[in-house]
Amino acid sequence: MSEQHKGLNLTLKVWRQKGPKEKGHFETYSLQNISPDSSFLEMMDVLNEQLVTEDKEPIAFDHDCREGICGMCSLYINGRAHGPDEDITTCQLHMRKFKDGETITVEPWRSAGFPVIKDLIVDRGAFDKIMAAGGFVSVNTGGIPDANAIPISKDKADEAMDAASCIGCGACVATCKNGSAMLFVSAKVSQLALLPQGKIEAARRAKAMVAKMDEVGFGNCTNTGACEVECPKGISIANIARLNREFLKAKIQD
Amino acid sequence: MTTFNSKIPEGVVAEKWDNYKNHQKLVNPANKRKLDIIVVGSGLAGGAAAASFGELGFNVKCFAYQDSPRRAHSIAAQGGINAAKNYTNDGDSIYRLFYDTVKGGDYRARESNVYRLAQVSNSIIDQCVAQGVPFARDYGGLLDNRSFGGAQVSRTFYAKGQTGQQLLLGAYSALSRQIGKGTVKMYNRTEMMDVVVIDGKCRGIVTRNMVTGEIDAHFGHAVVLATGGYGNVFFLSTNAMGSNGSAAWKAYKRGAYFANPCYVQIHPTCIPVHGEFQSKLTLMSESLRNDGRVWAPKRKEDAEAIRAGKLKPQDIPDEQRDFYLERRYPAFGNLVPRDVASRAAKERCDAGFGVESGEAVYLDFKYAIDRLGRNVVEARYGNLFQMYEKITDQNPYETPMMIYPAIHYTMGGLWVDYELQTTIPGLFAAGEANFSDHGANRLGASALMQGLADGYFVLPYTVQNYLADELHTPRMDEKSEPFEKAVAEVKNHINKLMSIKGSQSADTFHKKLGKVMWEHVGMARNKEGLQKAINELTQIKEEFWKDVKIPGSADDLNPELEKANRVADFIELGELMARDALAREESCGGHFRTEHRTEEGEALRHDDDFAYVGAWEYAGENQDPNMHKEDLKFEFCKLNQRNYK
Ligand SMILES: Cc1cc2nc3c(=O)[nH]c(=O)nc-3n(C[C@H](O)[C@H](O)[C@H](O)COP(=O)(O)OP(=O)(O)OC[C@H]3O[C@@H](n4cnc5c(N)ncnc54)[C@H](O)[C@@H]3O)c2cc1C
Numbered sequence: 086m087s088e089q090h091k092g093l094n095l096t097l098k099v100w101r102q103k104g105p106k107e108k109g110h111f112e113t114y115s116l117q118n119i120s121p122d123s124s125f126l127e128m129m130d131v132l133n134e135q136l137v138t139e140d141k142e143p144i145a146f147d148h149d150c151r152e153g154i155c156g157m158c159s160l161y162i163n164g165r166a167h168g169p170d171e172d173i174t175t176c177q178l179h180m181r182k183f184k185d186g187e188t189i190t191v192e193p194w195r196s197a198g199f200p201v202i203k204d205l206i207v208d209r210g211a212f213d214k215i216m217a218a219g220g221f222v223s224v225n226t227g228g229i230p231d232a233n234a235i236p237i238s239k240d241k242a243d244e245a246m247d248a249a250s251c252i253g254c255g256a257c258v259a260t261c262k263n264g265s266a267m268l269f270v271s272a273k274v275s276q277l278a279l280l281p282q283g284k285i286e287a288a289r290r291a292k293a294m295v296a297k298m299d300e301v302g303f304g305n306c307t308n309t310g311a312c313e314v315e316c317p318k319g320i321s322i323a324n325i326a327r328l329n330r331e332f333l334k335a336k337i338q339d
Numbered sequence: 340m341t342t343f344n345s346k347i348p349e350g351v352v353a354e355k356w357d358n359y360k361n362h363q364k365l366v367n368p369a370n371k372r373k374l375d376i377i378v379v380g381s382g383l384a385g386g387a388a389a390a391s392f393g394e395l396g397f398n399v400k401c402f403a404y405q406d407s408p409r410r411a412h413s414i415a416a417q418g419g420i421n422a423a424k425n426y427t428n429d430g431d432s433i434y435r436l437f438y439d440t441v442k443g444g445d446y447r448a449r450e451s452n453v454y455r456l457a458q459v460s461n462s463i464i465d466q467c468v469a470q471g472v473p474f475a476r477d478y479g480g481l482l483d484n485r486s487f488g489g490a491q492v493s494r495t496f497y498a499k500g501q502t503g504q505q506l507l508l509g510a511y512s513a514l515s516r517q518i519g520k521g522t523v524k525m526y527n528r529t530e531m532m533d534v535v536v537i538d539g540k541c542r543g544i545v546t547r548n549m550v551t552g553e554i555d556a557h558f559g560h561a562v563v564l565a566t567g568g569y570g571n572v573f574f575l576s577t578n579a580m581g582s583n584g585s586a587a588w589k590a591y592k593r594g595a596y597f598a599n600p601c602y603v604q605i606h607p608t609c610i611p612v613h614g615e616f617q618s619k620l621t622l623m624s625e626s627l628r629n630d631g632r633v634w635a636p637k638r639k640e641d642a643e644a645i646r647a648g649k650l651k652p653q654d655i656p657d658e659q660r661d662f663y664l665e666r667r668y669p670a671f672g673n674l675v676p677r678d679v680a681s682r683a684a685k686e687r688c689d690a691g692f693g694v695e696s697g698e699a700v701y702l703d704f705k706y707a708i709d710r711l712g713r714n715v716v717e718a719r720y721g722n723l724f725q726m727y728e729k730i731t732d733q734n735p736y737e738t739p740m741m742i743y744p745a746i747h748y749t750m751g752g753l754w755v756d757y758e759l760q761t762t763i764p765g766l767f768a769a770g771e772a773n774f775s776d777h778g779a780n781r782l783g784a785s786a787l788m789q790g791l792a793d794g795y796f797v798l799p800y801t802v803q804n805y806l807a808d809e810l811h812t813p814r815m816d817e818k819s820e821p822f823e824k825a826v827a828e829v830k831n832h833i834n835k836l837m838s839i840k841g842s843q844s845a846d847t848f849h850k851k852l853g854k855v856m857w858e859h860v861g862m863a864r865n866k867e868g869l870q871k872a873i874n875e876l877t878q879i880k881e882e883f884w885k886d887v888k889i890p891g892s893a894d895d896l897n898p899e900l901e902k903a904n905r906v907a908d909f910i911e912l913g914e915l916m917a918r919d920a921l922a923r924e925e926s927c928g929g930h931f932r933t934e935h936r937t938e939e940g941e942a943l944r945h946d947d948d949f950a951y952v953g954a955w956e957y958a959g960e961n962q963d964p965n966m967h968k969e970d971l972k973f974e975f976c977k978l979n980q981r982n983y984k
């Protein structure tokens with residue numbers, strides 16, 4: 086085994102909070118001999134297994150697919166959403182990014198729009214509400230013309246695909262000092278506005294989704310660009326500009 | 340009494356679905372509002388069904404264990420979705436998709452269901468495009484297709500390496516629209532704990548609110564289970580951490596038959612296990628086998644030297660590399676179906692030629708890079724290479740990828756008839772949770788197709804046919820005796836789990852279970868091993884119920900309780916899988932019995948005795964279950980031995 090494969094000894098400072106109304110605090114744990122090849126969440130599993138053995142309650146955190154696509158994992162690690170690596174989610178972060186003896190701070194997403202449920206788990210239900218307000222094309226199942234009836238240029242389709250890659254994790258909100266959800270909303274608005282199928286209701290959609298976003302407690306966008314930096318899927322703030330255009334159109338039409 | 344009739348409509352196979360629809364019963368718009376449908380699951384099958392029911396005007400409740408319907412594990416599918424559009428003009432047709440699926444399933448699927456699947460496949464693509472799914476396109480602006488294992492035509496539609504994500508987000512959009520309109524009420528972070536059967540009909544479910552621990556009853560005139568597959572029986576699989584078999588298992592214990600539990604698909608190209616704390620396995624898309632060459636060292640001493648870190652794969656010259664798939668299957672080479680590729684990798688590793696931990700072989704892109712250039716390879720697989728590098732810290736442009744087979748998909752599931760109804764009237768099953776369309780082996784890109792077919796284009800018809808007779812059933816009070824009783828039973832079950840207060844975590848048991856399953860009920864099975872598995876699982880079950888340790892409280896968000904509840908069911912389901920594998924004395928698709936192979940070591944079916952669906956009926960706690968056989972008739976596809984040589 087090479088030097089870099091030696092197990093890591095770590096100190097973890099983890100946010101513990103019994104419930105939405107309780108006061109939270111940091112709790113410190115130490116962990117020995119963590120393989121640098123294991124993932125961050127596997128390290129959390131080891132810690133939890135240790136807590137179960139010690140008759141303590143394990144740390145609650147959200148996760149499911151563990152391959153960077155479901156958007157469920159959501160940790161704020163050493164002051165960064167999804168931790169110290171680029172273009173990944175928390176579940177794709179590996180322990181080789183940390184040094185032996187390091188202290189790692191783990192917190193939940195912190196934002197007015199995402200209240201803490203327990204420990205590191207937050208409620209992102211507000212995203213679903215925004216989607217229900219307009220994040221769709223108004224078609225029913227069935228009676229649809231052939232898929233190739235409307236050609237779409239490859240560039241447009243690819244651009245729509247890039248915007249559609251958003252996994253709804255909320256890192257953009259957690260990173261934004263205003264707690265704005267503009268990157269998330271703009272990704273959906275852009276994807277659909279770029280495609281002829283979605284273009285028809287683009288302005289109406291933008292207006293409805295932005296109104297809902299304001300209503301459910303997210304802050305205003307002041308173009309700091311921080312969201313783009315921490316987005317694990319590289320969603321570009323160019324989408325926010327497109328959202329603003331659609332939004333303006335809706336205002337003019339009013 | 341349960342009924343066991345597949346209800347296949349009359350007529351030639353191409354006309355059955357139209358015949359069905361032409362004669363089925365309908366519910367008029369005003370009455371739809373009076374009927375409640377419960378959909379458990381928000382993946383492709385459940386999400387599509389719930390949205391479609393809502394659009395039709397039914398009153399829908401949809402449940403999921405994640406915090407949003409958008410996170411169902413369908414999201415993780417990479418490769419693509421099949422349809423018989425024949426846009427490429429390469430000879431595809433509904434019949435050919437039907438035939439490939441039956442053949443790929445090793446002749447263990449019901450022809451009528453598979454034909455319908457192929458028939459509705461084209462509407463799925465239309466529907467998704469209308470929803471704004473950004474499928475890949477060519478420069479002319481039309482939809483692009485790629486080819487997938489087990490087919491000679493290009494019929495797979497895709498959206499980068501994120502097809503499942505885009506299809507699910509399409510269904511989620513449609514569902515969100517209905518949630519906004521109030522036709523669907525969504526219950527996130529809510530786990531189904533049981534189904535409620537009253538006077539022989541399914542009338543609802545019992546759930547646990549995973550945030551507050553509350554146990555509630557929900558009434559429905561019909562219930563759809565679309566809860567995904569049970570691959571996590573093996574602990575390590577490509578499924579999500581929360582993927583479970585519990586909903587289907589609870590239905591089984593209430594009288595729904597469980598069909599072909601032993602049919603499990605093992606995917607040949609996953610990233611190998613790295614250590615004992617490994618929590619899940621990551622799939623590397625099947626498409627990689629189009630350009631990567633699979634090999635293991637020819638000489639044992641080379642394999643040993645690599646394992647000891649003394650040699651690198653690059654040090655092994657071509658003459659000393661064994662391209663075993665090309666060697667054994669010259670016609671299909673690296674593109675043999677999944678089951679064949681998986682077994683061949685295991686064979687090499689068992690014989691001592693594996694690398695890394697001994698359970699890995701190489702998937703090498705050196706040859707593709709030499710032939711096509713790095714840029715082309717990067718354009719095709721760049722995102723997968725990046726994913727591989729993030730996980731393993733190795734650069735696949737420079738050193739071959741390491742792969743090993745992993746549990747991926749379960750063809751078995753709740754038995755359903757042509758209408759996707761289980762043996763409990765009013766209880767339907769869709770998507771990976773049912774057994775219906777893939778026989779003993781599923782072809783790549785066909786699960787997404789099936790999930791959406793069930794949800795958008797089958798259930799909206801068949802559930803309606805059932806509900807037409809339920810118009811006069813008034814909504815039942817969820818506080819009435821039968822519901823209260825079901826709630827009390829769930830509470831008892833949870834109390835029982837919480838009061839064990841043993842010394843081992845749920846994961847500890849899950850890992851033990853997984854080990855037994857992988858060893859004896861995995862890629863190669865035999866009588867002795869299966870019997871051993873059944874014994875060992877009986878012991879694990881006993882030990883579990885004496886010694887599982889669940890910290891915290893049941894009236895709170897408690898992931899350890901959730902896990903323990905699922906593991907308890909997995910242990911029992913694992914035992915049924917072993918029983919089913921023992922009873923099936925042949926090899927077919929993903930089910931390989933070492934006693935039943937040809938002289939060259941290939942799978943050997945016994946059509947005379949085993950061309951049936953094995954549907955298991957629960958007989959009570961610690962009783963041997965009964966197996967019922969649905970004989971499979973092949974009227975439109977000729978039974979043939981698969982040959983990829
Ligand atoms: C990594 C990976 C890659 C794949 N790639 C492809 C591919 O390229 N092409 C292809 O065709 N297929 C692919 N598959 C297979 C395919 O993705 C799945 O079979 C399919 O998406 C399953 O859809 P589903 O709707 O049946 O279930 P899922 O999407 O798994 O949804 C299950 C739903 O049920 C809910 N649920 C489960 N249990 C409960 C419970 N007890 N109570 C309440 N709710 C519950 C969950 O919350 C979820 O909403 C892949 C699978 C994996 C794992």
Ligand code: SF4
Pocket residue numbers: 250251252253254255256257258268269272315316317318319320
């Ligand atoms: S825009 Fe990026 S950071 Fe924000 S929710 Fe989507 S994927 Fe997450």
Ligand code: FES
Pocket residue numbers: 147148149150151152153154155156157158174175176177
């Ligand atoms: S757990 Fe799914 S994205 Fe991290």
